[in-house]
Amino acid sequence: MTDASETALVLFSGGQDSATCLAWALDRFARVETLGFDYGQRHAVELDCRQKLLEGMKDLHPAWAERLGENHTLAIPTLAEISDTALTRNVAIEMGEGGLPNTFVPGRNLVFLTFAAALAYRRGVTHIVGGMCETDYSGYPDCRNDTIKALESALQLGMDKPFRLHTPLMWLDKAATWGLAHELGGSGLVDLIREHSHTCYLGERGARHDWGFGCGECPACKLRAKGWREYAARAA
Ligand code: ZN
DSSP states (O other): OOOTTSEEEEEOOSSHHHHHHHHHHHHHOSEEEEEEEESOOSOTHHHHHHHHHHHHHHHHOHHHHHHEEEEEEEEOHHHHHHOOOTTTSSOOOOBOGGGOBTTOOTTHHHHHHHHHHHHHHHHTOOEEEOOOOSTTOTTOGGGSHHHHHHHHHHHHHHHTSOOEEEOTTTTOOHHHHHHHHHHHHHHHHHHHHHHHOOOOTTOOOOSEETTEESOSOSHHHHHHHHHHHHHHHHHO
C-alpha cells in the first residue's frame, strides 16, 4: 500500500497519536516531513514538545535520522477566530449540544488535511499521514473513517493529484496505540513518547504520572491514563 521510495507528510502536533504516526511513517517511507499547526490553541506547550520528539526519534534509529526531513509550521489564527471552544478560549471543558465536548473545533481536521494537501502538492508529496481515530474519538465527526475517505476523494479531485490519506490509528484504542509504538521502536520509543508527547487539553505539564505529564483530570488526560493502564496490564 505504500512505496518505500516515496515521501510522506505527517500531521505532527506533538501528541501521543501524532508521535506514533510519525514513527509509523519513518518505518515505511524513504523520506518524512512533518507539519504542525498553530491556531491559538491553549496547549501551545504541545508545539514545544515537537522539537524534543523529533530530536529523540533521530537518536533512536540512524535510519530514521536520515529519513526525517523538513519540519513545517503553519499558523491558522482564523480557526480560533471562528470557533468558540475550550481549546482556544479559557473556558471549562464540558459536554455541549449533540453530545460533543466543547473541545470540538468544527471542521478542524478538514482544514488541517486540506492545508496539508496544499503543502504536499507544492512539495511533490502524495502521502499524508494523520492520527485520526474512530475508536477513541470523543465523537468528533471529522475523525471518522468515512469523513477521511470522502476528503481523500475530494482532495484527489480538487487538486488533481493521487493523494493518499493514511490513518494508521483509525481502528486502534489508546492501549493498542502504545502497543504500535512498541512494535515500531521498542521501549525506547515508548519512553520517548511517554516523556515528551503532550496530550492534556489544559496545556499543563504539571505532575509526572506513569503515563506522562498532564493535569490528569481533563478528558484527554483520562483517556491517555486509561490507555496506558490497559497497555501496561497487557504488557505485564
Ligand atoms: Zn489534562
